[in-house]
Amino acid sequence: MNRNYINVVIEGLNPEKFINLAIVNGINLWDIERISFTEMGFKMSGKQFKDLRKIAKKTSCRVRIARKNGIIFIIKRMARRAFFIAGILVFFIILYLMSNMVWSIEIEGNKKINEQIIFNELKKNGITIGSFKSKIKPRDVEKNMVKAITELSMITISFDGTKAKVRIVERTMPPEIIDNELPTNIIATKEGIITKVSALKGQALVKEGDFVKKDQVLISGVITDSQNLPLKATRAIGDVYAKTWYESIKEINLQYKYFEFTGNELKVIYILTPNNKRIYLKPGVNKFQFYDKIEEKEKIKIAGFGTNIIKITETYKEKIQRIKILNYREALDTGIEITNNELEKKVPKDAKVLEKKIEKVIMKNKVRVRNLWVTEEKVSAEKKIN
Template identity: 25%
Template sequence: MKEAPLSWVRGVVTILVTGPQTEMFINALAGAGIVIWDVKPVQGGLRLKLLLNDFYALRPLLKKTGCRLHITGRKGLPFVTARLLKRKFFAAGLLLFGIGLVLLSSMVWSVDVEGNKRLAAEDVLDAARQEGVFPFQWIWRMDSPDKLSRELTARLPGVSWIGIQRTGTAVKIQIVEAVQPEKRALYSQRHLVSRTDAVVTDIYAEQGRPVVGRNSRVKKGDILISGILGDEENTQKVVAKGEVKGLVWHEYNINVPLKTKVNAYTGERKDHAYLVLGKWAIQLWGYGKSPFKKSSMLIENNPLSWHSIELPIGWMTEKELEFNELTATLTSKAARDKGLETAKNDILARYGSDCVIKSQKILHEKKENGKVYMKVLFEVEERIAEELPIVYNQGE
């Protein structure tokens, strides 16, 4: 016979029937309407399966036929439930785990923003939070995606369309920014003047009247490109534009120590492992005092994730690395080269990476108190123009 429907849910009992009239017992089962299956002859009897509810109706049939039975197997939901009820703490834990799993899958775990270029992602996330979209929010408390899209579009300026897409516990906010005309800088009428004393090496006037030429020596504040065109009777004030380069001299006082301390790692380390639960970290191993005289700490965080969602549980390892403090000694030449290189990098950082160091001259050098002292003059070609607004006199 075929297996009864939903047999696992209803419970299945496997029995071994023995006795002189096992065939009569099978016929009695059929007459009583009891469904059996997997009937197999074994030594001394028959093995078969039937539903748990039908098992309790076998006693009168056994008396009638003079057979005996022995239970050899039980499976199905009723037996699993009975075993769990015997283990109350395990059953309670399993129930709590199921409830926790349902609750965790009913919360928003991550909110991502895509498509934004001019608009800061923090501003989008802040507006979404005000509309009830943020991590650890209940999904059922969120409004429909269409309503959220309309509300966020109204809150965020410069946005033409916003799409809200929820996949499981992750929410994705897609931004389409409105096309805006390019904003041009507003310039006031001005001169271009020298910001320092220099010798002009190159001048290009895009707009305005050049006042100096190449190889001209200028002082700080001298006009390089004038924003006034015309003569005394007919004048026009414009925004002076252009580029002026000149030779400028910079004097540096440099001192470099001949001995410096460096950290050399030995390769020895001690690990401290932690289980991270939200904001708390529980140390699992790596207890005890540090075995190293000098060490530094390197921290590695490994949070668990599900798909693209980062869970508030993970693993943290603190790697304590041993090092020895060594003293490195420089020669006078190496200290001099190091000082000059540091000064050159400072010039490039201060006056632009396009400036060119034409020459350098060490004016004074001495070695004293474990350091090399130098006074160096650098000749640098750099941009020397800066803006000076044109001031109107009364009556103009």
């Protein structure tokens, strides 16, 4: 008896005719039994099962395999599972290899040393994106880098998952000797009207009330005599303050357009691999005409270890354009508010606001607002004499 066989069930109004035709056509059936009025079951070789389909069509019966028996079927099932298990193993092997590679380098503590110099030395010592951590000897790299970069006092290299953390302690270098007699001028950093001149060293060329332009010499390092002939060059020292100004101009239509959030939003979530491939966990297509986009990034940890795989959540918040009909007073107030906000960002924090002037022009269906802030601030900076 064939040890590799299948249990088959046929269903139809005339299952006996099906059995007879199968036997007539040389199909070996055994252990034939009636299950119900319309169903019969039997055993047969799996190799002959395909021959039953033509007979099933002729007799209007349905045929199905109820069970597969024998070592061949067991091996096939195991083979299918083996491919699945092998795939999982390969995935974890790749993941393991990736988690043992350097995918990002973080440098901290360098204030004077150029970051590119550090990267170049790390590369020379085998630390670069894609290098295996097992092949890196951090202590040896630290010694080599301290020797190579004179500005380094100490360096420590550690690993946090797939990230190489480089901590820098810079050497305290001898202070730079400043030549106080190095010829320099004090120049204007912007245009304005002078309010105060404090020339500690050098020759003041401007006085209170003078209008100056950007880059104009305010305190000269070249000392001259009464006939304007140079006597000597020195380092000019001093501060100069001036009145200067900032303005913002806006036109506000009485049909004022603004945006309002609808409450509708779309979330798109995906994994970003080290080679910038996206694997979408929650795909979506943004069809909003107007929207604000918020992006959140989170590094994925596997078995407690950090990786260079990033989970990104993009939130799209829909907004629609609205039109509000304003009267002239409301339009003026809106223009003043917008220009005030703009000027607050423009004016330096250490500047003293002396005056605020607002000019309003009413036109057909709109208003024009000119907002001018007059400030007093330091406008002087040192520049070498060529």
